[in-house]
Amino acid sequence: MDRNAATERIAFLTREIERHNRLYYEKDMPEITDAEYDALFKELQGLETSFPELALPDSPTHRVGGKPLAKFSQVPHSTPMLSLENGFTEQDIRDFDDRVKRFLGLASDAPVAYMCEPKMDGLAVELVYRAGLFEIGSTRGDGLVGEEITENLKTIKDIPLRLRAANPPELFTVRGEVYLPLAPFRKFNKEREEEGLPFFANPRNAAAGSLRQLDSRITAKRPLTLFCYAQGETRGIEFASQSDFLNRIPEWGLPVNELAKVVPGIEEVVSYYQGMMERRDDLPYEIDGVVIKVDSYALQRDLGEKSRSPRWAIAWKFPPRQATTVVEDIVPQVGRTGVITPVAHLKPVEVSGVMVARATLHNWEEMQRKDIRKGDTVVVERAGDVIPAVVKVITVEGAERQEPLPIPASCPECGGEVVQVPGEVAVRCVGLACPAQIRESLKHFASRRAMDIEGLGEKFIEQLLSLHLVKDVADIYTLTKEEFMQFERMGDKLSENLLAAIENSKTRELSRFIFALGIRNVGEHTAKLLANAFGSMENLAQATEAELTSIREVGPQVAESITDFFKNKENQEIIRRLLAAGVTPSVEEKRLGGRFTGKTFVFTGTLTRFTRDDAKKIVELEGGHAAGSVSKKTDYVVAGSEAGSKLEKARELGVPVLTEDAFMDLVK
Structure with a gap:
């Protein structure tokens, strides 16, 4: 050039x-x-x-990042929050190792200890503690000045408001990555699509959007978490190395990624990267590479920094999880709340080891912005979403393209009226008898996190609808064995099991019943807040918007959705029939004087006698706390099969380890 x-x-x-x-x-x-x-x-x-x-x-x-947003106060960083140089190939990393050794005057075969850490795909933040108290928190911003988001950070349960140290340092500045785990991200995005709200492209953007809320009650609704990875300005304590830092701060209540590991040289760095590549799809959070740091702080100081990045660290990025394929069709799909979503049916293609045949287009506005049409060649990407998303269209100059799919004039399922609510991106069917909405509401009501009617899955719900045995969720509790026996391949035992599961669901907790009703903008967390605040369906149904917004984390939009739901005559009748059928939601409160009060449990490995959610609930009902990482403050680690680093850490720290059977004995 x-x-x-x-x-x-x-x-x-x-x-x-x-x-x-x-x-x-x-x-x-x-x-x-x-x-x-x-x-x-x-x-x-x-x-x-x-x-x-x-x-x-x-x-x-x-420069690093972007300028701080004007709507937040600005916070100068006492030491710059630098970005990292990126490497994309093994040769890039070996070149980095050579540069480190040349700069330090070491022989090419001299070993350098490196700390390897998963590169979290989240939002970088800085937390400042004075005399052990959390004083102020901020984003990276431009590396020199960040946005002050202290109140939002305080809603993250993994961030201690006071360090658990007998003699905390005079000043301690810690940096970390706030992220949204994959499971809640998928659920959160699905709820936003159903409610006609803009979706988040990936967990990182969901985390960033959550932390940049002016109302911390909105942030509190989102299950953000944090891994700490570096120190800033600190007075009153010194660390010898990155490994020393990561080993000591969990004792103060600051979480670190347990997959971080010190290795003795560049060959082991390569092995670590390859191992993380293999584990990438099994992790509960999104990572996009591995961060490699010279472990010794003394050597880091010798190496120093360039204008934008430190010489002693590099990020080895993973290859993108993308593939190219053809859109064979675009089909409108109707959800539980009536939102009509365009879904791309693709020529099957393998993306990161998974065969992909469908991709979400999220909404018509997004589809039109990317100009996606039937017959297009597109790039699809797996990036933590429920199903892959179309990233972009690959245009061929001069090639003929089909006409864009228009917004449907009527519901593709029931032919009912379609509207677009002002201020929403969603296109919504308003037909009350829409079979698609009924199908999705039945699936939601019976799902594990709602009424948990075991065995009543999508296949049986389709048969209930095709045989016209149900028209709403209340009809589930009027079903008989004779009606179930009309199903294909239905036997006596299976029909009896389904009826028993329906009967057992009648006494689910009030919070799960509220969630099962499918009230717009009311997820599991909000349902628990409502159950604790009102104690019964009758009280909740009569609540005013003022009473609802007096609950921390319930805003005007959620309050309006709840009151609108209970004003609806059809919803009132369904709830009346549910209660008349014997559905009696129970209220379970945490036992302040339970047998696990003050105790912290960590669950690891593959559990067979109960799910992690069940185990957490057992501990919390008995007044205890279920944590995600092991520290000296942990009272018990419950280990299933294939337990890994958490079990090793427990043994190192002398934390008692229980089998699942021993835990159940403790519960009894």
Whole structure:
């Protein structure tokens, strides 16, 4: 490339990367994938290396992140929160190792201990503790100044408001990554789609959007969590190395990623990366690579920093989980709340070891923005969502394309009226008798986290509807053995089991009953708040919006959804019939004086006698706490089969380890 072409390309890349930085950091609305952004950034770095005199003063290679948002107070970082240099190949990492050794004056075969950590895909934050008390929290911002989000960070249960240290340091600044685990992210996005709200592209954007709320009650509804990975300015304590830092701070209540590991040299770094690649799809959170740091703080100080990144660390990025395929059809799908969603039916393609045949297009506005049409060649990506998403269309100049799929004029399931509510992106069927809405509401009502009617899955619900045996959720409790025996391949034992499961569901907790009703904007967490606050369906049904918003974490929109639900005559009749059929929701409260009061349990490995949710509930009902990581404060670790690092940590710290049988004996 000649000088003139390089000048134009550098100017274009600088503008384009800055635009994407604003979309990513300031609006939480990225238009391109991480891999595409990395490619642009790497190209700019290469051109600036070849033509250093052409690098612009405002080049994005000289700065970190985006500017702080004006709606938040600004917080200067006492030491810069630098970004990391990226590596994409094994050779990139071996080159990094060579540079470290040359800079330190070491022989090429001299061993350097590296700390390897999973690269979390979340939002970087800084927490400042004075005399052990959490004083202020902020985002990375531009690396020098961040956004003050203290109240939002206080809603994250993993962040201690006071360090658990007898003699806490005078000043302790810790940096970490706030993230949203995959399971709640999938559930959260599905609920937003059903409610006609904009979806989040990935867990990272969900975490960023959650922390940048002006109302901390909104943040509190989202199950964010945190891993700490570095220190900032600190007075009153010293650490010798990154491993020393990560080993000691859990004793103070600060969580760290237990998959972090010190290795003795570059060959072990490569092995660690390969291991993380293999485990990537099994982790409960999204990671997009591995961070490699020189372990010794003394060597880190010797290595120092460049303008944008430290010389002693690098991020080895995973290859993107993408594939190219063809959209064979786009089909409108009606959800439980009537929201009509376009779904792409794809020519089956393997993406990161999984065969993909469908991808969500989320809503018509999103589909039109990306201009996705039947017959298009598209890039699909697995990025933590329930089903893969279409990233972009690959256009071929001059190729004929089909007409865009229009917003349906009527419901594809019932032919009923379709509306688009002002302020929502959703297109919604308002037909009360829409079979698709009835089907989805029945599936939701019977699901494990709602009324948990074991065995009443999608296949049987379809048969109930096709035989016209139910028209709403209350009809479930009027079903007879004779009616079940009309099903295909139905026997006496199976029909009796279904009836027994329906009978057992009548005494589910009030919070699960509220959640099962499918009230708009009311998820599991909000349902628990409502159950604790009102204690009965009668009290909740009569609650005013003022009474509802007096509950922390319940805002005006949620309150309006609840009151509208209970004003609806059809909903009132369904609830009356449910209660008349013998559904008697129970209220279970945490025992303040239970046998586990003050005790902390950690569950690890594959559990066979109960689920993790069941175990957590048992502990909490007895006044205890179920934690996610092992520390000296842990009272018991309950280990199932294939238990890994948590079990090892428990043995190192001398924490009592229980089998599942021993735990059940303790419960009894």
